[in-house]
Amino acid sequence: MATRYAIGASLKQMGALLDISPERVLRRVGLSATLADDEDISVGADTYFKIWDAMRVEADRPGIEMDLAMAYAHGPFLPPIFAYSCAETLALGLTRLSIFKPLIGPVKMEVTRPNKRLVMSMKASAAGLSMPPSMGLFELLYITECARTFTGARVTPLASSLPSGFEADPDSIDYLGTKPLVSGDVSLTFSEEDAERPLITRSASLWETLEPGFREQLEDRMGTVTLSGRIKRALAEALPGGSTSADDMARRLNLSKRSLQRRLSEEGTSFQELLNETRFEMSERYLKDSGLSVPEISYLLGFRDTSSFFRAFHGWTGTTPGDYRSSATGGHGARLN
Template sequence: MDNSQTYSLFMATDVACRILGVDPQVMLETAGLGDLARGKTEARVTAAQYFDCWNTMEVLSTRPDYVPYLGGAISRGPVIPVFFTLSCAPDVETGLMRLAQFKSLLGPTLMRVFRDGPLLRLEFDSVDARVPMPPSLGALQLVVAVENIRGAAAHRVCPVAAGFDGSEEDRRRIAGHLGIMPERSHVAYIAFSPEDAKRRFISENPSLWADIEADLKLHLSAQNDRRPVAERVQGALIDLMPAGRTGAEDVAIALAISRSTLQRRLREEKTSYQAVLDATRRDMAIRYLTKTTLRADEIASVLAYRDANSFSRSFRRWTGQAPVAFRETLTRSKEQGGEKD
């Protein structure tokens, strides 16, 4: 394992802390990451530091139902592009296989999906065998997986087996959400019946999946300094925008280069940071308006706009139409095309 590998803190500082009502700066200070708390929360951290953050949040949270509350809120809460890998799929097994490819974009965890006899089994583990994943994070993975599957299938799918390394009390806390009492297990896992493994998703969206897959592959390759800088910036923005960060300084830190170097290399590629940011936002906005039912305010949030009005002004500049009007025009065009057929 390469100890230099780092991971985004987005799921901890920008999602979990907000849901739990925990001050992210206090959490980072308590976890021994004071430098990040003093204005550099966009920086990436090692697996050990990431897990320290999760353990600290558990201590700071006042909720005894920390795991099920957080898991349910994540599944119903902010739009997280990585989860489209699951919801766009045709069925449970395909979606989980896709999600496993990009799970590391959410943090230092591995997700294995495989057949265990007739059952479909998921296992969650630390990316580094020397740095164990906190039991509460393992439990959270199980809750989020089940909640997301239920949402995509519009059916109360229940696993036939589950387990994680938690006390009996900890396991009882999520039993009601899973629909089964998890066993005490060194590995966090969950298993589904053959029927549920092939259960169809009502949210299947192959055209959106093609775009999302390309985005996420670009995100994974953002750290590859042999790729054009404009592509690396796009990949970094896909990670940073849901966290509300679009500054050149944020991207430069994510790519481990100075801001001046970033700007210089973009000029050498005949572009600018603002041009790449605008193009990335424009393409993603059009995609979400044409291929999803996300509201304009939800799209504005994913693209890190202050509010829907700011997003609307930018969209008008790009297309000459407001987002809602753009979607309505597209819908009418499709309906008229269908009538002609």
């Protein structure tokens, strides 16, 4: 099944920023204008790019790429840009951006380090399609403005490039420092000094908290998540309610119990192993990072009683939950019973 991309929120945002009608934009690409009120509307890659071109036609003025880049660099929260902002350096930030870019659009981004410089290149991820050159210019301006915001420095690319047949406007050229070269891909080149420049927005602790969720979204988007991964995620949600049998999970995932067991066997695991793994991983996190009592943790993990949790945890670790928490927190764990 072809990948689809959510556009409901961005369609409204860009309509407001450019003072254009989302309904007219949708009609231009052959979609019903009534979809403008649908927050969950999603489209394929071809339509995604057509909507960009339709918005540009509706705006009917130069400089919209700059307007949108400046607004978005200081506006809506987007997972890929958040990943960029939490990194230690500009190079790592752009690398993270390249990993999570597919979450928001049909674009493939690559980061390389030829001669220690930092080169970001971008193109359509779908075979047979090309990114609109105007969208490419927006990306160059947007990523550069984010670089300046996140570093607190006047970062200026050494060079940039855009596909042929499109001329950047004078303000964009002035902003980028040089006129973009003509090339097949959209690209930016930064100096070694800028590549290693630390980000003032960096946050290792916040990134550690949010990265797993972003990676789950990416796995879903790219279709790489395994059945084991889906079951562990479903178990984490279902454990407090106690609906954690193989039959429960099979119904939740629209599979027969037999198919579930067969596919897990092909992945080299079993339902009981996944249940134990999920409970252990969650118990570790609760004991290390929360002030929940052991009975509360036992309940959240779906055990019938606290003694069952004690026996299971001792089997996993050879120690008790209280001793584990005390060791993991340097003796400062809260509410051990």
